[in-house]
Amino acid sequence: MTFAAILASYLVLGAAAGTMAGLFGVGGGIIIVPVLVFAFGLQGIAPEITMHLAVGTSLATIVVTGASSALGHVRRGSVHRPWFMALLPGLMLGAIAGVFIAGNLSGTVLGTLFGVFVLLLAAKMVIGLNPKPGSVAPGKVAMSVAGGVVGAISALFGIGGGAMTVPWLSRAGASMTQAVGTSAACGLPIAIVGALTFIVVGWGHPLLPPWATGFVMWPAFIGIVATSVPFARLGVRLAHVLPANILRYGFALLLTVVGLRFILA
Numbered sequence: 001m002t003f004a005a006i007l008a009s010y011l012v013l014g015a016a017a018g019t020m021a022g023l024f025g026v027g028g029g030i031i032i033v034p035v036l037v038f039a040f041g042l043q044g045i046a047p048e049i050t051m052h053l054a055v056g057t058s059l060a061t062i063v064v065t066g067a068s069s070a071l072g073h074v075r076r077g078s079v080h081r082p083w084f085m086a087l088l089p090g091l092m093l094g095a096i097a098g099v100f101i102a103g104n105l106s107g108t109v110l111g112t113l114f115g116v117f118v119l120l121l122a123a124k125m126v127i128g129l130n131p132k133p134g135s136v137a138p139g140k141v142a143m144s145v146a147g148g149v150v151g152a153i154s155a156l157f158g159i160g161g162g163a164m165t166v167p168w169l170s171r172a173g174a175s176m177t178q179a180v181g182t183s184a185a186c187g188l189p190i191a192i193v194g195a196l197t198f199i200v201v202g203w204g205h206p207l208l209p210p211w212a213t214g215f216v217m218w219p220a221f222i223g224i225v226a227t228s229v230p231f232a233r234l235g236v237r238l239a240h241v242l243p244a245n246i247l248r249y250g251f252a253l254l255l256t257v258v259g260l261r262f263i264l265a
Contacts, residue, residue, distance in 0.1 A: 003211065003219065009221025012041055018228030020254075022235020023247065024132030028065060028228055029159035030121070032058045033114065034258045036220055046207040049215070050108040051114070053208075056099075056198030057224075058158030063193035063223045066160055069184045078181025080174060083141035086140050087165075087186055090147025095190045097148070098155030099197035108265075113260030114157050121163060122255035127191070127246055138172055150186070160187030 013035050021028040043052065073079050138146070146168050147203055154161035165183035166176075171254035175202065199214030209216050239247060 006211075007092065007219045007223050009039065010220045011227050012223075013220075014186075014224035014227035015231040017224060019194050019235040019238070020140075020229035021228070022232035022237075023239050023242075023251075024244040028232075029058045029154075029157070030118065030163075030255075032061060032224060033158045034118075034227075034262070037111070041222070041226065043209070045209050047173045048107050049202070049205060051110045052198070052202060052215045053217055054100060054111070055102060055156070055158035056195060056202065057081055057217045057220045059155065059191045059198060059229065060195040060216045060221050060225045062064040062158075062187060063158050063195055064167060065229055066187045066191050067186065070188045072094060072183035073184045076181070078177045079140075079185045080169075080182045081177045082126075083143065083169065083172065083174070084182050084185050086143035087147035087182075088189060090144040091161075091186055091189050092151075092193045094100075094148035094151025095155040096129070096197050098152035099194055099201055102156050102198075103201040110156075115158055115259040117153075118255050118259035118262065122252045123254070125252040143172075151190050151193075153169070154187070154190045155197070158194075159182070160184075161190055162187060190234075 015057075017028050017031045017035055020031045031056045036057055037050050040050040040053060043048065105113070132234075150161045150164045150168070153164065160220070162180075162183045165186050166179045169179040169182055170176070196215060199216055202208065203213075203216030205214070208215070209212075
């Protein structure tokens with residue numbers, strides 16, 4: 001395939017991922033990673049690295065999309081700066097650790113772990129399991145440890161970490177506005193550090209396809225960034241039209257199918 005044809009396919013994939021992210025109210029990573037794994041497979045990229053390449057590229061896209069989201073929350077004053085700074089060291093160190101863990105796993109094992117994670121998210125959506133809001137913020141040590149866990153899991157699976165950060169901050173006493181805003185800010189350092197580390201870890205890998213630097217595929221990055229943001233707005237509009245329960249159970253079903261696909265592959 002020519003570069004133009006490949007880029008066009010990623011523009012379409014970015015539009016689909018953005019629409020679903022806006023429609024279901026989740027970060028794009030949980031959608032982008034499986035879509036990229038599928039796309040890389042169609043392009044004949046070595047299966048040994050498709051998962052690593054998908055996760056690294058997903059984190060690179062979150063650098064751009066996450067920066068826009070984080071800036072918007074900063075301007076609205078919804079980022080709790082002391083909590084963000086307490087989480088930051090753990091987020092960055094955890095992201096590095098998560099990438100090195102991924103780099104030492106085979107594509108099959110990493111894909112299976114991703115499938116298990118997706119199934120857990122699906123179960124959480126169906127059950128509606130949410131932590132009880134708290135009123136007392138944890139100390140700096142607890143915040144750093146939590147940041148490390150969030151950073152490692154997020155970098156391992158190519159996501160922004162909102163599914164973990166928002167419940168944690170809610171337990172720490174944050175309002176939902178503060179939890180979402182601070183979580184959006186937390187996703188940015190995870191994505192930056194994670195993407196850069198994936199480039200380093202994958203540098204010079206013999207199975208890398210053209211137009212890839214380490215485990216970041218640039219045509220996919222360009223295409224997804226170009227279309228995912230505007231189409232996310234379309235997804236948000238659709239979300240206001242469809243009933244909430246249909247959205248929740250529909251997305252849980254989609255996650256279940258995706259998770260089983262990765263586990264049984």
